[in-house]
Amino acid sequence: MASAPTPPVSAVKITDVAAAAGVAPMTVSRVLNTPERVSPGTAERVRAAIDALGYVPNLIAGGLSSRRSRMIAAIVPTIASPMFAEPVQSFTDAMGRAGYHVMLALSGYGEADEATLIRAVLARRPDGLLLTGARRSPEASRLLATARVPVVEIWDTAEQPTDMLVGFDHEEVGREVAAYFRAQGHTQFAFLGASDIRATARGRGFAQGGLAAQATVKAPGTIVEARQAFRAMARKLTSRTALFASSDLIAFGVLTEARAMGISVPDQLAVCGFGDFELSRGASPAITTVHVDGIAMGVLAAEHLVARLAGRAEGHAHRALVPFRIVERDTT
């Protein structure tokens, strides 16, 4: 195709297209947003003009006018861990398919003020919000309430979510892992977890029958930190122990160090991780872990949000619990 001298994107606006196609701007807008309300012939002409001029609609202007930004803001602690990268990725994909863009805001692990972050993203008037966790400060709750924006919270559960929720109970995960170990005949338990709120909750559930040892690493927790922490912890573990790690990365660190120390797995030390990262499947021995489908969580969160935004929220419950399960591999 002969590249006609195309004016800068910013220069071509809807009125230019309208003039070129011999219609009113409103008709151009209809061709783009509600094509079924325009006669095929007119739509054809308008589309030809759009192509010829290289028109790229200005969603900022459209958003101001329609009061819908077609944008969702996602606030997660980090995407440097698969724990959050996967749901964010699948959420972004799924929202994209529904015509929404996702703006990413990273909160870190609690050091930043969440309310400030929420205020900042609300300034862009997102049509919806994805938040991590289910505990909001009063300030944050107030902001969200007055903004009247659909909210999905993921990765946790609460009796009274802010709005919609797609998550699960971390304490219950801990209890289930403990029950699993007990069923295997274990009596001495240990926990090695990151310092974040949900990892702590898993530890709490796990520890209900008592703990022979426990250690914490700074969230999100690295392999090297886990190795160091386990080395220190191992001295206290005199007999056969079942260890629950708050993430697969930490579990891998424990296993790596255990091998270096000559501790046999799973005979002397049984290990269960959390997250079912690719590493757990790929490592040898393959790591027993708690599978939580982060990808599904992202997709489900997107579905809830899209349903709400389309006005057909009735079919969906506000609170969806995603299942988790223990994937038994070689370390237990």
Next chain:
Amino acid sequence: MASAPTPPVSAVKITDVAAAAGVAPMTVSRVLNTPERVSPGTAERVRAAIDALGYVPNLIAGGLSSRRSRMIAAIVPTIASPMFAEPVQSFTDAMGRAGYHVMLALSGYGEADEATLIRAVLARRPDGLLLTGARRSPEASRLLATARVPVVEIWDTAEQPTDMLVGFDHEEVGREVAAYFRAQGHTQFAFLGASDIRATARGRGFAQGGLAAQATVKAPGTIVEARQAFRAMARKLTSRTALFASSDLIAFGVLTEARAMGISVPDQLAVCGFGDFELSRGASPAITTVHVDGIAMGVLAAEHLVARLAGRAEGHAHRALVPFRIVERDTT
């Protein structure tokens, strides 16, 4: 198709604040954007009114008026790999500190049409763009040129980048790894890489002296895929081999399988990965790898963009090569 209800997101607008503070809307705008041009007393009153009313400025309206969105769009293949998650994370952080939000668009590995994606994000009139790689289709280049938007390309290099570039030469990485192996006395080489364009380039550089074996896995490449591929490949490796993997994940898969097969590392098989993921440091044996500071790359990209956006582009070269280095650990 229920028409979406358009509830006033936040009823409070700049005129309300202005009325409450007894000033003109423009003065409120100044308090928020150029506080140094407002007298302290007035600013105080305005801020009090903002707090009292819970005013959250509408950046959509502001953006339309000022023609600056204070938003950057980032297009990366995926964030499910640390390769891209780290730079995206650090870029988002750094841009956030400069007052910009980042919108994330995921392109996958080539199957989607990049130009379509670029057109979609340009509709939001981002003040800048972060793109992965340095090869653009003619269509994409045309779009970017007419949009006159600052662009930073990362993760690759090119003689003529679209605009700014922060990356390095992947072929050179391959050559350097080959040279490193040669210096260690290796003569038989193998490559196991993902199918993406940059991994392929690294393989090309590595293969210049010839390859005893090579295999490709679908990008981005998983541990399990790497194990399978290596198992198939290993039959061809009759003598001492130096293997370059296109990512640390793949290297880890190779090492895991090698251990299972009783191949001694680094005596029979030396392995070098790419990326210096946390896994390489944490695993045992620790994996020799090519370190590329993805976090620094994100920060640097943000600095270039911010400098350009602030109008002080002079101090920065358009094309920054980030250094890489081989981190020697236990597998070579």
Next chain:
DNA sequence: TCATGTAATGGTATCGATAACATCACTCGC
């Protein structure tokens, strides 16, 4: 034949902010 419904399209008034210019009150310096 005419009232009425319906599909296609146009005209006008915003949406909520900011740019650009105007205004006003002072302070200097000579």
Next chain:
DNA sequence: GCGAGTGATGTTATCGATACCATTACATGA
């Protein structure tokens, strides 16, 4: 003592789209 300069604030006109309602041209049924 007065014009020029300066800092603080106000006024007006957009920014580029869409909502809302009006209008037109037909088709339809009584």
